[in-house]
Amino acid sequence: MIAVCRADELPVGESIRFTADAPIAVFNADGDFYAVDDTCTHQDASLSDGFLEGCFVECPLHAALFDLRTGKPSCLPARKPVRTHPVFVEDGTIYVRVAAEATAEREFAVPQENTA
């Protein structure tokens, strides 16, 4: 588990990026926190620079949309999902448990525990 930042340091619509085995972006989508791999699977672009719309983030370069809950792209040009990582908030701090490998192909729910 990696402590990323204080929950109150990540306002709605904002993102923060940190580096684990790969760069990971954490988003505050209308009060829910999500973590996905930061690098767009289409071409090298940082999703933490992307625009948040609901729980979708738009790649800042080519407008591919990724569902933050599943990591799956919902439209072209991206086709491969980004990894998703479980997020926990405890005592006002955001923690991310970095997924071991390419887990986004699997179906699993991203825990949403916003106790901040």
Add this chain to the structure above:
Amino acid sequence: MRAIAIIGGSLAGTRAAQELRAQGYDGSLIVVGEEHHPPYDRPPLSKGFLAGSAQRHDLDLLDASEDAELDVHYRIGVRAEHLDPAGRRIRLSDGGELVADGVVIATGGRARALPGTADVRGVHVLRTLDDALALRDELHSGAARVVIVGAGFIGAEVASTCRGLGLDVTVLESLDTPLASALGAELGGACARLHADHGTGLRCGTTVEGLSTSRDGAAGPRVTGVRVAGGEWLPADIVVVGIGMTPETDWLTGSGLALDRGVLTDSGLVTDIPNVVAIGDVARYTSAETGARVRHEHWTNAADQAGVAVTNLLAGETVRHYVPSGYIWSDQYSSTIQLAGHPRPTDEVRIVDGTPEERRFVATYHRDGTTVGVFAMNNAKLFNRLRRQALRRASAVT
């Protein structure tokens, strides 16, 4: 409609196939592509693929399952040579003929070459995968000096890639400021400074008079340098020519289609012939907003036009107008450049964040009290915010 032929198997043609299926077309679908490759994405050809960091499979526009879902019959390595409007018959270079209820013309164009250089080894253009393979081989084979003719987006990206490979690079540009027609002099100049930052020589206001060549036996002439106006000679092992493209319309001569620097269409990308639409680099449409004839040569345009054209093709009439986003991007050296909207060189430019000196800034273009464009260097986040906020209203009047 039971049979649709898409002529051109690059981005626009592939998106057209995807849009046809997405919009409910379940008839037969044929894609005719002149290049001997399944559909691939061109932007990496001047960047990662040329550098060697991206591989062929990274360029695929479709993976196997998408390809299977589309249920397309491909005619790869085959040229369309003639369109007969009566019955929409298309003659192919292999002697075959297609008869289609609907036709999507997506033939793109050819890279312009320097006259008289077709058989000179070491002289390259860059548009297709084969172009990129040939250039990549030479760049990685011990060549030292590269001269690039044209400092547009392709020229600048190739220069950037070549510098990354440690080659000595000089870029020749006939304009006084590169990209001035697309970005205006101020921001074109800001982009041009990236060349100096990375050790690329940039000579503006310079025109090419000819090439010097050597002969080594049966292999034919090989470039040794470039002569520029004024008499100066620049040594070169490789010359890359990036001076634009010509829309591929020759095969449509005699088809009855209106051709004028592209295939002319209405505001919905529909041509004069019923059930024939044109999209991508080859399509010159009439803007619904201004009435002007417009043709774009960009990735986003090729992708976005497909959906509009397919809707109109399936409807049998123009029910949707094409409204371009004007979005382009370019990766040069370590910088990402983005532009949205339709600025003109005469627009007022305001730097709204950062400075050109720090190579991280955002600027907006203004005309008649309206924001008509957003430009960013290395600030994708603010670019996208402004693109949505400032440009949304403006898009209706550009």
